[in-house]
Each structure stands twice: as structure tokens, then as C-alpha cells.
Amino acid sequence: MGKTLFIAEKPSVAMDFVKLLNVKGIRSNGYIEGEKSIFTWCVGHMVTMSYPEAYDEKLKFWNLKDLPFLPNEYKYEVISSAANQFNIVNSLMNRKDVDCIYVCTDSGREGEYIYRLVDDMAGKPNKIKKRVWIDSQTEEEIRRGIREAKLLSDYDSLAHSAYLRAKEDYIFGINFSRLLTLMYGKTVANALKKDKNVVVAVGRVMTCVLGMVVEREREIRSFNKTSFYKISGEFIKDNDEVIIKGDWKSIEGSKYFESPKLYNEVGFKNKEDAEILIKDLREIGFGVVNEVKKTKEKKNAPLLYNLAELQNECTKRFKISPDETLKIVQGLYEKKMVTYPRTDARVLSTAVAKGIKSNIIKLRNMPIGDELINVTSEILEKDYSKSIMKSKYVDDSKITDHYAIIPTGEGKDTLSKLPSLDKKVYYIILRRFLSIFYPPAQYSKMSIVILVGSESFILNKKICIDKGYLIVLGNEKDEEQESFPENLRKGTKLNINELEIKEGETSPPKRYTTGSMIIAMENAGKLIEDEELREHIKGAGIGTSATRAEILKKLINIQYIQSNNKTQIITPTELGEMIYEVINVSIPSLLNPSLTASWEKGLKMVNDKEIEPKEFMIKLEAYTRKNTTKVLNNPNISFLNTKLLKIKNQ
Structure with a gap:
């Protein structure tokens, strides 16, 4: 029987395998035997x-005249800086005494691509090849991954999607960057008063993201503030000091219901109209309670973190870029402290959920502080983890390659040595994980409608009566703990104590931050603030969890966009806006998030064996030919000049 060759993605991971499998080997140049x-x-x-x-x-x-460039067969080459290590791996793969290869590169599309290219360049040696697919770097998980390793051929569809993703980026980058640079590079250079032609860098995802940033900036510039005027009232019962506050709202029965004088149902366009209403209400002098409604509400802990949600959270809390968050969580993964970070899933698999109690037991023995040790103890003592299987936090249908990011319970001696920021990131992952086992937060809600004549003042109040999971999250703001007004029932008379006008102002759209852009990319260009809603409508996004941070970083590096280091707010540069205009007059579909997301969906369909790789390539090449011809036949240079001049003079 021959030897087994394990091929990892990095030296550190290979060393983990050696250590965990307790192999007594000899270290040679580039391998351990x-x-x-x-x-x-x-x-x-x-x-x-x-x-x-x-x-x-x-x-x-x-x-x-050489465009479009669409090879029949694609050529590959060894990267010069990696040539020495490639030669070592190549020779080991082709050794006669090696009869089985375990592929241990990262468990994802990019990790698959890294190995498959090496396999191709090594001549696809005729060996038994198995794929180790793991969700964390713990000893238990690595042993399981080796024990349950499937034939590499089971992952061929994933490999097809990886090759196609690279070809797609290559075709877009080579053809459209060359095409638009040759057609418009001098025009942009003239607008910027530069001697050399400006290179127009185009990327399938990168260009779309640039478009989102520029279009948001233009929405903000063109936004005109509108003032509106709301009326709020204070009411008291006879001989009572308790003040009941409510806001006027034009509902059915109101003199102003659907009136053109309203900005919306709670405000007037003109202050004078609000003053007229106040005068009328003061003449009446009192109101009558028309409705008192009390309800209870439960709110469950949010879903677990995937990479996009974690990057957005870290941008909001720590003002760090998604790229920095990824580096930190990747480091935690390599230290065996959290599960695989490049995931789109926010739930656990059924298999993992069945054994999740062991994670909590390990966490109880970690130096995570008395507060969280008490939390883990309560989860175990009250057996909260028992109900997790039937909850929204476990759903195999919402998992593709990996489940959500959770702590493994490993790293007892490592946690205290972590840099401060790494520790903070670990703790928000830890708290989110522990929170899902706790009962929901419970609220009591009261809605009061007070009629003054035919006009309604409405008070909506919500009080937290049981914090539930909020205790675990720790950072959440406490709900107001004021009490509800007492002894109020339908027909209760209330005197008007005060009526006042509050001026409001419409707000422009918010600029993207690096974190909110990651969320917008995940949701195909839609920045959806509500976390629950995001999860319900999520489909094919722009880019992948593994690539989104890198795309933002590249746009900043080539100076198409800029990010404020303190706030992480993104704005386009002058150059970025000009590049946007070049693309908008030539191949505007490149700026369309829906189209860009559809390409990503196509790759997923290849991975899921719903379409053949050839079908994807036919559509890709047709799109490239069509748009190359269109640009060559319709230069639009004079129109572009006008647009660029406007940017220069704004």
C-alpha cells in the first residue's frame, strides 16, 4: 500500500493536520513526510x-481590431513567486509511491479552484483523490473531514463554477477594459488634463459597485429638503398630574383626511395650516379617549452571523473595513476559535445542531468572564439547547457550503492573548451565538387614540417586560422603562394641557459605508435596513462572501472610490465618476445590479447542476461580442465630453 498525500492551502494549515493527526514526520523543503x-x-x-x-x-x-478576445482553449501558467513550491507539490503528486491524495484546501469555490489548477498543471495524476470538507479547524472536525472525505469528482460542479467565474472575470476585464480604454481613455485624460491616456478598469462586480456609489452620491446632490409641520399634544385628567402625550394623525374622519395640504398623514406642508388646526383644537379644549388597546409581543434573537452581517456589524461598531473584519475572523478560524468565515448562511445545519451542546460545554470552560460563563451555565442547566432543533436557527435548506459563523469552544489559552480588536470581534460572534438559546424578549404594547372633536391624537408605547435574549447580547439599548398611563378607558375625558408644532425635515438617502455596501451587494444592490426582511428576500447577490471585501478594496486602490477611515463612509472620486460616465454611455448594463447578480446566479446554477457549463459560456461570449460591436459602432464621444465637463465643473 502506497502513501497518502495531504495538500493544504497554507503551510500553517498543513502543520495543523500533522499535529492533530499525531504524525511523526521529517521536515523537508516544502513538505513533511x-x-x-x-x-x-x-x-x-x-x-x-x-x-x-x-x-x-x-x-x-x-x-x-483584436477585440473581442475569446480563446477556444484557455491557457494557464505557474505564478513565478510560487514556482518553487509548485514544483515540490507537483513532484509529490506524481511520486510513484503516492496512491491517494487528500485535497485539504479551503472548503469553498476559491479553495477548490486553487487545487484544481495545480492538479491540471501537474498533469492530472492518476491517483485516488478525496476532498476534505470541514467547517472548522478543530481536531474533531479535521478528523471527521478526513473520515468522511468524498471523491474529488463529487465536487466537479463546484470546480466548473470556479473555472467559469475566473473566465468571466478574465473576459470582462481583458475585453471591456481594453475596449473602453482605447475608445475613451484619451477623452477622460483630456477632461482630467493628463498627458497619458487613462486606463478604464472594468470588472464584472467592481463596475456595478462603482455604479451604486456614484448613483447614491448623485441622489444626495440632487435631493431638495422639504419641511413639514407636525402637531403634538399633552393631555391630563382632572386633578391628575400625569401627562399623556400623543401625536396628531389625519385618519379617516379627520377634517384633513387625504387633504392636499398634508405632506403626509402626520404633517402639514405649511406651518400656517398647522397653526389653524391648533387654534380650532384649543377652542374645543378637551379630548375623549376613543380607544385603548393593550397587546403582548415576543421578539426572538436575531439569526447568527454570516460574513456579510458580521462585516456590517464591525463597520458600525468598530469603524473597520470589511477587509479588516475578514482578516480578523479568518485569523480566529485559523486559531480554531470560530467556524469557517466565508459563509452566506445565517443558520445551523441539522447535523451540527444535534451536537451543539458540546460547544456550549466547551465555552463554559473558556475564560469568557463571569457574566457569559453564567449564561452558558444557565443554557446547560435549563437545557435551552434542546429546543434549538425546531427553531428558525436550524434550516438545512438555507445552507450551501457552510453554516453560520459560531464559536467552537476551542482556544482556551489563546483568547487572553488576542489583540483587543480581535477579542471584540470574537465576543460579538460569541454573544450572538449564545443569544439564540435564550427565550425571546417580551414586550407589552399600548395604543391610545384620543379624539379632540373629529381629530385624532395617537400614543403608541412599548415596554420591555422580560429581556430574554437581550441579557446575552449585552450591547443592546434598554427599552424605556416608563409605565403605561393608568385608569384610561374608552370615554375618559382628558383636558388639553399643551399643543405644539414640531418642524420636521425630509432627509436625503444615506451614503454607503463599507459595511452597508457589503449588505447591499449581498442583496443584489438593495440596501435593506431591516435584518429580518433581508433574510426573507435574499437571493443571488453581487459577488460572494469571499470576494466582496476585496472588490471594495480594489476600487479604493485604483482611486475610483474613497473611504473615510474614521466613519467608513464611501464616496466616489472625480475619476470614479468619469469612469462611471464612460460605462454609462457605452455598456450601461455593466452598472445594473440585477444583471450582475444574474451572472452570479448562473454560476450557482452550474454548481447545483441545473445548467451545463457550456450553456453559461455561450451566453457569456454572446454578451461580450454584442457589447463590443455596439461600442465600436457607436462611439458617443461628443456626448461623453459634455458629461465629463459637467463633472469637472461641479
């Missing part, structure tokens, strides 16, 4: 797609 097994590693990507000049030397020079 034991009696029955060999452990080696990639250094991230070791193989890449070749530039056009590898196909034909003349393609090194950009020329319109």
Missing part, C-alpha cells in the same frame, strides 16, 4: 490564467 503520509501545501494561488500575449505576442499591444 511520515511513515504512511506526506503533508504539503500551496501558497494561496500558485497557478493563474495567462495574459493574451501568451496566445499571440501581438496581443501584448492593445488594438481594437
Whole structure:
């Protein structure tokens, strides 16, 4: 029987495998060899797609007549900086005494792509190949991943989607960047008063995100504030000091119901109309309680974190970029403290949920502070985890590659040594995880309608009567603990104590932050503030959990957008707005979030075996040919000049 070769994505991961499997091996250059097994590693990507000049030397020079460039067969090459390690991995894969290869690169599309390219360049050696698919770097999970490893061929559809994603980015980048640079690079350079032509960088996802930033900025610039005037009232019972506050609302029966004088149902367009109403109400002098309604409401803990939600949360709390959040949580994963971070799921799988109690037991023995140790103890003593299986937090249908990010319970000696920010990120993951086992928060709600003549004043009040899971989250603001007005029933007379006009003002749309942009990308260009609603309508997004932070970082690096380090607010640069205009007059569909999301959905359909890879490529090449021809036949340079001049002079 021959040896087994384990190929990891990084040296540190390979060393974890050696240690956890208790292999007594000899360290050589680029690998570790034991009696029955060999452990080696990639250094991230070791193989890449070749530039056009590898196909034909003349393609090194950009020329319109060579576009579109759509190879029949794609060429790949070893990255020069990784050549030494590639040669080592290549020789090990082709060793005669190696009869089985375990693929241990990251369990996701990109990790699959890293290995498959190496396998191709190594000549696809005829060995038994198995895929280790794990959700954390713990000893238990690694052993399970090896024990349950499936044949690599079971992941062929994932590999197809990975190759297609790379080809798609390559085709868009090579063809449209060259096309638009050659057509409009000089026009942009002239507008910016630069000597050299400006390179127009185009990316399938990157360009769409640029469009979202520019369009939001323009919405803000063109926004005109509108003032409106609300009326609030204070009421008291005879011989009572308790003041009851309510806001006027134009509902059915009101003199102003659906009146053109209203800005909306709670405010007037003109202050004078509000003053007239106040005068009429004061003449009446009292109100009568028309309705008192009391209800109870329960609110469950939010779903667990996926990468997008975690990045958004860290941007809001710590004002750090999504890229920095990813680095921190990736580090926690590599320290075995949390599960795989590049996930879109916000729930647990049934299999994981069945054994989740062991995570809580481990966490109780972690140095997480008395407060959270008491929380873990309560979860265990009251057996809260028992009900998790039938909750919204467990749903196999909402998991593709990996379940949500949760703490593993490992890292007892590591936690105290973490940098401050890493520790904070760990704790918000920990608190969110523990909160799902707690009962819901409970609220008592009261709605009071007071009639003054035919006009209604409404008071809505909500009081938290049982914090439930809010105790665990810790950072949540306490609800107001005022009491409800007492002894109020329908027909109770209330005297008007005070009526006042409050001026309001409409607000422009908010600029994206780096975190909220990640959420908007996940939801195909829609920035949905409500967390529950986001989960219900989520479909194919723009980019993936693994790539979104990198896309934002690239846009900042090429100076198309800028991010404020203190607030993480994103705005377009002058150059970015000009590039936007170039694309808008040439290939506007590149700016469309729905279309960009549809390409991502196509890749998912390949992964799910719903369409063949060939079908995807046919559509991709047709789109590229069609738009290349359209731009060549319709230059639109004079129209673009006008647009660029406007940007320069704004």
C-alpha cells in the first residue's frame, strides 16, 4: 500500500493536520513526510490564467481590431513567486509511491479552484483523490473531514463554477477594459488634463459597485429638503398630574383626511395650516379617549452571523473595513476559535445542531468572564439547547457550503492573548451565538387614540417586560422603562394641557459605508435596513462572501472610490465618476445590479447542476461580442465630453 498525500492551502494549515493527526514526520523543503503520509501545501494561488500575449505576442499591444478576445482553449501558467513550491507539490503528486491524495484546501469555490489548477498543471495524476470538507479547524472536525472525505469528482460542479467565474472575470476585464480604454481613455485624460491616456478598469462586480456609489452620491446632490409641520399634544385628567402625550394623525374622519395640504398623514406642508388646526383644537379644549388597546409581543434573537452581517456589524461598531473584519475572523478560524468565515448562511445545519451542546460545554470552560460563563451555565442547566432543533436557527435548506459563523469552544489559552480588536470581534460572534438559546424578549404594547372633536391624537408605547435574549447580547439599548398611563378607558375625558408644532425635515438617502455596501451587494444592490426582511428576500447577490471585501478594496486602490477611515463612509472620486460616465454611455448594463447578480446566479446554477457549463459560456461570449460591436459602432464621444465637463465643473 502506497502513501497518502495531504495538500493544504497554507503551510500553517498543513502543520495543523500533522499535529492533530499525531504524525511523526521529517521536515523537508516544502513538505513533511511520515511513515504512511506526506503533508504539503500551496501558497494561496500558485497557478493563474495567462495574459493574451501568451496566445499571440501581438496581443501584448492593445488594438481594437483584436477585440473581442475569446480563446477556444484557455491557457494557464505557474505564478513565478510560487514556482518553487509548485514544483515540490507537483513532484509529490506524481511520486510513484503516492496512491491517494487528500485535497485539504479551503472548503469553498476559491479553495477548490486553487487545487484544481495545480492538479491540471501537474498533469492530472492518476491517483485516488478525496476532498476534505470541514467547517472548522478543530481536531474533531479535521478528523471527521478526513473520515468522511468524498471523491474529488463529487465536487466537479463546484470546480466548473470556479473555472467559469475566473473566465468571466478574465473576459470582462481583458475585453471591456481594453475596449473602453482605447475608445475613451484619451477623452477622460483630456477632461482630467493628463498627458497619458487613462486606463478604464472594468470588472464584472467592481463596475456595478462603482455604479451604486456614484448613483447614491448623485441622489444626495440632487435631493431638495422639504419641511413639514407636525402637531403634538399633552393631555391630563382632572386633578391628575400625569401627562399623556400623543401625536396628531389625519385618519379617516379627520377634517384633513387625504387633504392636499398634508405632506403626509402626520404633517402639514405649511406651518400656517398647522397653526389653524391648533387654534380650532384649543377652542374645543378637551379630548375623549376613543380607544385603548393593550397587546403582548415576543421578539426572538436575531439569526447568527454570516460574513456579510458580521462585516456590517464591525463597520458600525468598530469603524473597520470589511477587509479588516475578514482578516480578523479568518485569523480566529485559523486559531480554531470560530467556524469557517466565508459563509452566506445565517443558520445551523441539522447535523451540527444535534451536537451543539458540546460547544456550549466547551465555552463554559473558556475564560469568557463571569457574566457569559453564567449564561452558558444557565443554557446547560435549563437545557435551552434542546429546543434549538425546531427553531428558525436550524434550516438545512438555507445552507450551501457552510453554516453560520459560531464559536467552537476551542482556544482556551489563546483568547487572553488576542489583540483587543480581535477579542471584540470574537465576543460579538460569541454573544450572538449564545443569544439564540435564550427565550425571546417580551414586550407589552399600548395604543391610545384620543379624539379632540373629529381629530385624532395617537400614543403608541412599548415596554420591555422580560429581556430574554437581550441579557446575552449585552450591547443592546434598554427599552424605556416608563409605565403605561393608568385608569384610561374608552370615554375618559382628558383636558388639553399643551399643543405644539414640531418642524420636521425630509432627509436625503444615506451614503454607503463599507459595511452597508457589503449588505447591499449581498442583496443584489438593495440596501435593506431591516435584518429580518433581508433574510426573507435574499437571493443571488453581487459577488460572494469571499470576494466582496476585496472588490471594495480594489476600487479604493485604483482611486475610483474613497473611504473615510474614521466613519467608513464611501464616496466616489472625480475619476470614479468619469469612469462611471464612460460605462454609462457605452455598456450601461455593466452598472445594473440585477444583471450582475444574474451572472452570479448562473454560476450557482452550474454548481447545483441545473445548467451545463457550456450553456453559461455561450451566453457569456454572446454578451461580450454584442457589447463590443455596439461600442465600436457607436462611439458617443461628443456626448461623453459634455458629461465629463459637467463633472469637472461641479
